[in-house]
Amino acid sequence: MTIERVVTASGTVDLSGVGYAPVGRATSRGGELGEDDGLHGEAQFVLGAGSLANDAQLAEHDGEWEIQGDPTEAAFLVAVRKLEGTAERASHYGRVGEVPFSSERKMMSTAHRHENGAVLLFSKGAPDVLLEHCSRLQVGDATVPLDAERRARALADVDELSDAAFRTLGVAYRPAPELQNISGGEDRPLIDESHEHDLVYAGVVGIIDPPRPEARPAIAEAHAAGIRIIMITGDHPATAARIARDLGIIADDGIALPGARLDDMDEQELRDTVRSVSVFARVAPEHKLRIVDALQADGQVVAMTGDGVNDAPALKSADIGVAMGITGTEVTKEAAKMVLADDDFATIVHAVREGRVIFDNIRKFLRYLLYSNMGEVLTVFFGIVFAGVLGLTAAADGGLVLPLLATQILWINLVTDSGPALAMGVDPEIDDVMARPPRGIHDRAIDTGMWIGIAVTGLVISVVTLLTMDIFLPGGLIPGGTDTLEVARTAGFTTLVFAALITAFNARSATSSAFRGLFSNAWLWGAVMLGVVLQVAVVSLPPLQVAFGTAALDGTHWLACAAMASLVLWVEEVRKFGIRVVERPRGRADAAVL
Numbered sequence: 001m002t003i004e005r006v007v008t009a010s011g012t013v014d015l016s017g018v019g020y021a022p023v024g025r026a027t028s029r030g031g032e033l034g035e036d037d038g039l040h041g042e043a044q045f046v047l048g049a050g051s052l053a054n055d056a057q058l059a060e061h062d063g064e065w066e067i068q069g070d071p072t073e074a075a076f077l078v079a080v081r082k083l084e085g086t087a088e089r090a091s092h093y094g095r096v097g098e099v100p101f102s103s104e105r106k107m108m109s110t111a112h113r114h115e116n117g118a119v120l121l122f123s124k125g126a127p128d129v130l131l132e133h134c135s136r137l138q139v140g141d142a143t144v145p146l147d148a149e150r151r152a153r154a155l156a157d158v159d160e161l162s163d164a165a166f167r168t169l170g171v172a173y174r175p176a177p178e179l180q181n182i183s184g185g186e187d188r189p190l191i192d193e194s195h196e197h198d199l200v201y202a203g204v205v206g207i208i209d210p211p212r213p214e215a216r217p218a219i220a221e222a223h224a225a226g227i228r229i230i231m232i233t234g235d236h237p238a239t240a241a242r243i244a245r246d247l248g249i250i251a252d253d254g255i256a257l258p259g260a261r262l263d264d265m266d267e268q269e270l271r272d273t274v275r276s277v278s279v280f281a282r283v284a285p286e287h288k289l290r291i292v293d294a295l296q297a298d299g300q301v302v303a304m305t306g307d308g309v310n311d312a313p314a315l316k317s318a319d320i321g322v323a324m325g326i327t328g329t330e331v332t333k334e335a336a337k338m339v340l341a342d343d344d345f346a347t348i349v350h351a352v353r354e355g356r357v358i359f360d361n362i363r364k365f366l367r368y369l370l371y372s373n374m375g376e377v378l379t380v381f382f383g384i385v386f387a388g389v390l391g392l393t394a395a396a397d398g399g400l401v402l403p404l405l406a407t408q409i410l411w412i413n414l415v416t417d418s419g420p421a422l423a424m425g426v427d428p429e430i431d432d433v434m435a436r437p438p439r440g441i442h443d444r445a446i447d448t449g450m451w452i453g454i455a456v457t458g459l460v461i462s463v464v465t466l467l468t469m470d471i472f473l474p475g476g477l478i479p480g481g482t483d484t485l486e487v488a489r490t491a492g493f494t495t496l497v498f499a500a501l502i503t504a505f506n507a508r509s510a511t512s513s514a515f516r517g518l519f520s521n522a523w524l525w526g527a528v529m530l531g532v533v534l535q536v537a538v539v540s541l542p543p544l545q546v547a548f549g550t551a552a553l554d555g556t557h558w559l560a561c562a563a564m565a566s567l568v569l570w571v572e573e574v575r576k577f578g579i580r581v582v583e584r585p586r587g588r589a590d591a592a593v594l
């Protein structure tokens, strides 16, 4: 954070320089600001006072300037050195007491004894709040009453800075003779906030805290993924609205709702409000909790980020509390379910993508296993029920026989359920997981759509398997077959294995074509190829023929098996095309709602 502007009663000073290195030029209205200019003195006083009411530290290590403490406070230490060159002022003042900062009060004060013995109170805080504690205004070396006009002018300066996306902090002070006898010392005695009255308003600083460049695209991606981003901040409403607009959280005419407005709302009103308002400013910690609760009561799944102690209750209450790993307090991290190691919002969006891909892969795995297993079950079931129709009879006595042997069923499970199923776990993203809305909380991993797919694919696998047997068997539905039961059964068995292997490509998406990203999973191709080789081995090698009850197949058989098995691909392609046609208009409507 960097202080780029100081506004006092006499004018505006712009400070150049980035980062925490205290190097920069002071200008006013585009021209260099001389040290003997009254405005220079006023700005220097604002920054000096803000550096006294301050708990941060600035130090140089090996040419690098580093801060300790709150970056907002450190910004004062950097800026005052840009004007003064040194931090000399602080050495003249010994801190004797403080009224600490809190998010509720939005200001803090420290009491200091000057070398000459006088005790002064220095305050800094949210300008609108601080001004309520002020009765005078600093102009040059003198003070004048802070009448309505001057107060309005000061507030207008704050609004102007806020509209330009500056974070604003006001600075004030007052001689505090009533604290003359305060002892002070190392333990920094607390003083009562009742001393924060009749302050002299010195001016306001504009702090720039540029969002990371990756934040805006991450927010756009989150919106596309059906995630609504709500900004809840202690900042000024105009600052919050401006930053939210720049980040694409709200539209250009969007506004920020001040937290105080929430105090008058009952639960129902709040629930209606959180549905439409996406920026809440000048909030107190309890507002954060109320907003989270209202969103949850409205049926939303809420992830909440935070760093401060006062964020902890809201983080705990949210479905997913996300604490900042670098700037977050221990309390916040304890209350959170997730800790962001790099404090970067974009990482949350990446995590959502990663989570969706993992969930998708779990569904692919389930889809594949259920597709192929249903194929086996229905093959055996229909094979038994329709054995007579299909010509599945024993040559010796004409009795009905099983379509598949037990060892063959075990083999199918070995070949299909192992390699290809495991390869589903590392499948890359086929569908754009961030282009669809989140799942409902009550949605099942195996939904109706998947059940339909299981039924259709299972049916197709069983039909092509049994028809292949029928083709080669004498009699049955398709006449002309002349092969033995062993050969026909081996052809059916091979068709089933091939169909199950092809199903692995179908199962990668519920809606996208199997040809999309066809070669993006080398593991899957490896597993499928291995399956084909093993099937050729089990059919062609005599020792395995004995173990698995198979018989050698000729070229026509292999071709027929491959062609019949491929039907499982074409039927599924047609079905998915139908789904895409039906779902397209619905997808657009969802996007419009977001």
Ligand SMILES: Nc1ncnc2c1ncn2[C@@H]1O[C@H](COP(=O)(O)OP(=O)(O)OP(=O)(O)O)[C@@H](O)[C@H]1O
Residues within 6 Å of the ligand: 070, 072, 073, 101, 102, 103, 104, 106, 107, 108, 124, 125, 126, 127, 168, 169, 232, 233, 234, 235, 236
């Ligand atoms: N160290 C500080 N000293 C004095 N005033 C401060 C300090 N830090 C913040 N403020 C003022 O208090 C207001 C509320 O601060 P708070 O920490 O609650 O929220 P925030 O700093 O805006 O951060 P967040 O966006 O995380 O809520 C700030 O907008 C600022 O005006």
